[in-house]
Amino acid sequence: TDPNSRVLYDKKIDGAAIKAGSNITVPAGKTAQIEFTLSLPKSFDQQQFVEGFLNFKGSDGSRLNLPYMGFFGDWNDGKIVDSLNGITYSPAGGNFGTVPLLTNKNTGTQYYGGMVTDADGNQTVDDQAIAFSSDKNALYNEISMKYYLLRNISNVQVDILDGQGNKVTTLSSSTNLTKTYYNAHSQQYIYYNAPAWDGTYYDQRDGNIKTADDGSYTYRISGVPEGGDKRQVFDVPFKLDSKAPTVRHVALSAKTENGKTQYYLTAEAKDDLSGLDATKSVKTAINEVTNLDATFTDAGTTADGYTKIETPLSDEQAQALGNGDNSAELYLTDNASNATDQDASVQKPGSTSFDLIVNGGGIPDKISSTTTGYEANTQGGGTYTFSGTYPAAVDGTYTDAQGKKHDLNTTYDAATNSFTASMPVTNADYAAQVDLYADKAHTQLLKHFDTKVRLTAPTFTDLKFNNGSDQTSEATIKVTGTVSADTKTVNVGDTVAALDAQHHFSVDVPVNYGDNTIKVTATD
Structure with a gap:
């Protein structure tokens, strides 16, 4: 078998021989039954096909070539389904072999269940990370299987079993299925796509459809090899988990790496069933500067079973940090796609004073109709609103299209050390200045921003x-x-x-x- 294409090729069996038991004589107009003995070398492995040709030469010079094929081994022993990450698994060639599928019921989008990337950068299925949720807000709401069938099979049944091996529901029964093959016309493999399970079952005791309890389950296919008489079973374990992870102790830490300070968002997280996301994906925000493609690393385990996680801040997030309190957000999922979104006020490591922090990295260089915080009004123009943190009330001023100075409209929440400020902007193009002060007399300047209002569309x-x-x-x-x-x-x-x-x-x-x-x- 070619390791890349999985195409079978003929190979001569050294030491093999086939002989008739006696001379062959067939009278004219008659038939004769002849036995042949096929001898194979001791080194030849079982569970293989053997084929060849019988060449006959008649006494009158005529010739007859007959093909033959046999199977050496136990016909029932050959696997009906390739395993996860099995011999047909070749992601680089677009063939993932037998693989779980997780579906979002709202969009119909499908994902490979338990798919992770190993240390060498190779994709592989982790059978301990296969999970979905019965929570309608989760990303994964159904599980199904795409099977690479190695053989034609009959009397096929697909079942869901609970953690004790009891049948929860039967998803399908079929008389026979054709083994997987490559369709050259459509340039794709033809798999067996088994039905999906959404975590519900029919309770015969009261005639109601119910949602199964969270726990460990098995997705099972069973069938008989065509021509055989022994039933085979192939099981894939998975978790049904409707509860999100718990997260606590969100904080900031810092390390010196290659002569540079690297900041990390740290936390302790725990998931009691499906486990924290095996891909270690996480989303973070620092003072509303987001990183949607972050990953976390395990930094140990607490005595009560929480995983210590840390994820590096991006350069943009590190630049948005200020002395004192900073707003932080951590978005984390488990393998079943249940999400936790944790907000916290975190202290910049090593800081003893407090800086004024404007969320989003500060007031942007340009305020347009697409700027976050801008809201248009019906009179033309609109209002630009921004927010931040400071350990005392914040006041401020802004300049309008004529360069005149006005007071910002500000509010302050002492419980969270957060402020909100807004300023009207005119439907025009002009330069504006924003100054933030620690006092209403506007004598203690905290920060100054230059920006350009661009609300007149180009023509x-x-x-x-x-x-x-x-x-x-x-x-x-x-x-x-x-x-x-x-x-x-x-x-x-x-x-x-x-x-x-x-x-x-x-x-x-x-x-x-x-x-x-x-x-x-x-x-x-």
Whole structure:
């Protein structure tokens, strides 16, 4: 068998021989039954097919070639289903073999159950991490199996068993199934996709549909090899878990690595059934600066069974840290996709004073209609709101489109050391200044920000598609136009157009037969 394609090839069996028991004589017009003896070397392993040709030469010079095939071993012993991470498992070639599937019922999206990446970067299925949840808010709501069948099988049954081996429900029964094969026309493997289980069952005692208890379960397929008489069973363990992990003691720590201070968000987490996410994925936020692709490492275990976890802050998150209290958020799931979202106020390691912190990394360089915190009103323009932390009330000022200074509208929560401030912004383009103070007299400046309000959308003039013609026989058309001076970039579909000194652009855009929609976007 080729290790990459899994295609079977003929191989000569050295030392094998096949002989008839006697000379063969077939009278004219008659038939004869002849026994042949196939001898195989002692080194030849069982559970293999043996095939070849019998070549006959008649006394009249005629020839006859007959193929033969046999199986050496116990026909019932050959596995009907490849195991998880089995001989057919080849992710690089797009063949994951037999693999659990976890489904989100709301979207229909499917995920490989228990899929993790090992230390060498290889994907593999961890059968102790296969789990789903009966909680409708979880990502995984159903489990099913995609089987790589190694043989044709009959009398097939798919069952769910509980932790004591009792049958909970039967998902399907079928007379026979065809073994998995590669369809060259569709360029895909044809697997057996078994039915999904959503954690419910029919209770015959009262005739109601009920949700199974959290616990350990088994997804079982059983069947008889075609031509055999011995039933085989293949089990995949999984967990049904509807409870999210518990998280406590969220904090910050720091280490010196390669001469640089690396900050970590630390916590203690515990999941009593399916376990913390085996991929070690976690989402974090520091003062509203997020990292959605973080991972955690295990840093030990507490006496009461909590796992100590730590995840490094991104450079952007580290820059958003201030002396004193910082807002932190930790989003963590278990293997069943139940989520915990923990907020905490954390102290920057080594700090003894308190800095004013504006969430999101500060007031942005540009305030536009897409800026977080901006809310439009019906009179034109709108309000920009931002928040942060400081151990005392915060006051402040801002400048309007005419450069006049006004007081910010601020509120303060002493229990959380957090403040909120808002300022009206005009539907125009102008520079603005924001100053934050520790006193109402505006004598103790805490922070100063320069920003640009950009609420007037860029404009197009002389925008043309295909020089004004609505038809073409070419594979591309030219899109041209001129934009207002405040424009920074122009996107024509997925292409970024170059602007000349007069703010003119010209782009060749591919088109298809029929109607085409081309989107042109200008950003200031």
